[in-house]
Amino acid sequence: MxxxxxxxxxxxxxxxxxxxxxxxxxxxxxxxxxxxxxxxxxxxxxxxxxxxxxxxxxxxxxxxxxxxxxxxxxxxxxxxxxxxxxxxxxxxxxxxxxxxxxxxxxxxxxxxxxxxxxxxxxxxxxxxxxxxxxxxxxxxxxPKQELKNSRIKEFKEEEEERSPVENDLTPFQQIEDKYLSRRGGGLMITPNDAQAIERIIQEHIPLEDILVWIDEVFNQYQPKHRADSIKSFVYLESAILDRWHAQQHQHQPLKNNVSEFKPKQHRQSNLDALAQYAKENGIKFGGG
Structure with missing residues (x-):
């Protein structure tokens, strides 16, 4: 050839x-x-x-x-x-x-x-x-439903340094590329995958966090059997939103819902004050 x-x-x-x-x-x-x-x-x-x-x-x-x-x-x-x-x-x-x-x-x-x-x-x-x-x-x-370990490993290798043209990729394209490379099979995403990516972008989550979390979800995923894998971006969407929600609440200051405690004056203190006032002004107070 x-x-x-x-x-x-x-x-x-x-x-x-x-x-x-x-x-x-x-x-x-x-x-x-x-x-x-x-x-x-x-x-x-x-x-x-x-x-x-x-x-x-x-x-x-x-x-x-x-x-x-x-x-x-x-x-x-x-x-x-x-x-x-x-x-x-x-x-x-x-x-x-x-x-x-x-x-x-x-x-x-x-x-x-x-x-x-x-x-x-x-x-x-x-x-x-x-x-x-x-x-x-x-x-x-x-063809197997999933690629062999050697093929999957190929997609998990560290990505090569992007060329100048690739730096102009849209957030959607970068998320799509990351998902396809980690999924380890297939060349195209489904309409449901595309909609899930669009929803994630609309949440205004930093792109760097999304890409890191995609890797994190794939790394932490534990398949139950050889045919078990992440086959939809909808699964990633839920995991990314969970992490984004936790991050947002982690940075929010805790609200103090406990009002300041003001102890009530003791009844005996009030009586003492009245007795003192009566004495100073020549007023007969109580049984004295």
């Missing part, structure tokens, strides 16, 4: 990824690395035409770029966003395996096949995306 050539249609100029440097480079990399025939094996997995398997960590290295005299790696969060964009545009499908992510170029045969070639295995554009994804994963064991 390191020799030969690929076809690249000129209509790529009109596609949105043309202006997204990382996504365009990633798609080109997948095209160049994808198997050009059925039956090629990588680490024991047999690939079909148009497939490539690679870990996210390795993709970060593959897409490193030179800035002045230094080489900089693209972060995993950037890779995840680019893959998400390619999936949403119907350009690739993904399938998680124990050794990496299996990428399949959608309609690879249509664009990369030889002119006039008749291939009975050609997939039509009308084939449902879900069916394509199932077919793409057919050469490997059925």
């Amino acid at each position: 390191s020799t030969g050539w690929i076809k690249l249609h000129r209509k790529i100029f009109d596609h949105e990824i043309w202006n997204d440097v990382t996504t365009f480079r990633l798609f080109t990399l997948l095209l160049l690395k994808a198997s050009h025939q059925d039956g090629i094996k990588i680490n024991g997995i047999e690939l079909k035409k148009g497939q490539y398997i690679r870990s996210y960590s390795k993709l970060c290295e593959d897409l490193c770029y030179k800035e002045r005299r230094a080489l900089k790696k693209v972060s995993k969060s950037t890779i995840l966003r680019s893959i998400k964009k390619l999936v949403e545009n119907g350009m690739v499908t993904v399938c998680e395996t124990d050794i990496g992510t299996l990428f399949t170029i959608v309609k690879y045969e249509s664009y990369q096949g030889l002119d006039g070639q008749n291939n009975s295995n050609y997939r039509t554009a009308n084939e449902p995306s879900t069916e394509r994804l199932q077919n793409d994963c057919g050469t490997i064991a059925e």
